Amino acid sequence: MSLRPKELSARPGTPDEKTDVVSDVLETLRFKTLLFGRFEMGAPWALRLPRKVNASFYVVTRGGLRLQVEGLEQPVFLSAGDVVLLPRATAHVLDDGSRKVPRDFIPPQQLRAAAGTDVRLGGPGATTTLITGCFQFGVDPTHPLLRSFPPIIQLSTQDASRASSLAATVQLLSAETAAPGPGSALVVGRLADVLLVQALRAQALLAQPGEAGWKALADPAIGNALALMHEQPGTPWTVERLAAAVGLSRSGFAARFHSLVGETPLHYLSNWRMTRSARWLHESDDSLEAIAERAGYESAPAFSKAFKRRWGMGPGAYRRTPAPRVTLPTSIDT
Template identity: 40%
Template sequence: MDVLSDVIAFMRTGRPRSALVAWHAPWAQEFAPVPGAAGLQIVLRGSCWLIRPGDAPVPLAAGDVVFRPHGDGHTLAGSPSPPAVAPACDPDELDYLDDRRFHVDVPADAGPPAAVTLCGGYELDRAFSHPLLNDLPELIHLPAHLGRHPELRSTVDLLATELEHPRLGTDAIVPALLDTLLLHILRAWLDRRPALGATGWAAALNDPATTAALQAMHRDPARPWTVATLAAEAGLSRAPFARRFTALLGQPPLTYLTWWRMTTAARLLRESDAPLHAIAARVGYSSEFAFAGAFKRRYGIAPGRYRRTG
């Protein structure tokens, strides 16, 4: 798979959750911090405010997408200074729009909702945290702009329709759409980064040479890569490639390759019953002994014991 797909596939765990929520004025709802999770809020109708401790309230309009990659707590409210905040919702209540619906108390005489939001949550396995996640800010806000990010908008529309009008197959479609939505959010964020002139993963994935080398490592981690062969994939000579890769990602290419091989091996040990020699070969080690040594240097424990204690 490509780098971004690999990152999501390795970190995502469990079943993503979502809900369509109608808010009636006056309203405010706290969303508690959830370590090891990422959350999103999308305004489908109306407007509201995102409130975070120590920061100025952020106005949100219909079509705005907010992503919190580190599971930080926040409040959604109908005004920047809400009179009262509902207790923090239990993340386990955030689920599909059916008999397990995320409930909001609505006054008997309430009129039309002041806002409708789509809430979502993803569980992330921090044991396989990719440095790309660490580069993400606490808040990614993608304001609605006509004609921008059409794939993201289309996915939002499809997800909202499934949640509002569940049918046969909705339980299969919704998780797939949530994963698609996550990828489109990250794509949109990555597309905005080059103008900032930053280093890090966003800059690396917008650099064709570095991306080509990363794609090669992710596509075939078992290949006996050298700096020279990776430079050839990048279309550069050896020294300029090594300097560019290290400047953008803060580590030499072969250091990242070893990290990725060990991360892949750890995931295989946890999730498969493949023998150690097969896992060693899959991540580029010709002998089980050499693989065990590299794995222990990375995790401080032998592969077999890691599997048994996982």
């Protein structure tokens, strides 16, 4: 593919101008918040949740609890103001922590019946107030940033770096679920979206050196390369051009990108183009030729071949499938 003059002059943006990769990923992948419940739990109590399709999250607004995630040796203890996200939807147990081994689990049907009511579950002891819900991604949940999630992400208001913003979100979420009014479903959904973004920010900061995925965003060169690919997916990027744009040698850039992202630059770019194209097909009436050009392909046939290889169907057939819809939270999924 020939390079056009305006493309040859592409330069990485300044820190204030470059594309926000996290926002772009979340917006393009069409994440949505599903299924809410607010529960008053009296000790002793215990909940056993099976593995799910969607990522679960919990917000503790009063009291405390113990969380044991399948596959992890040590439990996690949460107190008022804490938030926990289980990105991999792993099976887990929640309880008040009063017994060495949780027992007498509250039946799922009893939990479902109590969602959105003032019914207290469990025993007569200390009360824990728990808000719960799920996140779902409508397009391409195999993105490298999503694959790199750990089994559990915990946010605490005891962490000075995020205490004020997290506390404000938790407080608003608690108030809205305690006394719902007109539009509460929408407000609660947006607040939960904020919690997810706060969790992702924390993960980017906490990722260990050499850990593929979120650590890439904190790396100046690789972070800029990702921003360029997200900002200009149709530009005919090569490894050489990306390396030059961020001030690295070709070999150094390729090795560093693979180490931090978990795949090669061109593999990442190809998949991202297909993800963006899937959304363009559902949200615009643009011709296949126009979308192919936006995605960096010389012709509609070349684009169609790549699209079918990625999604298992051609772009025309994909356009005729129902688009992922954002739904408002309704009830707790057990």
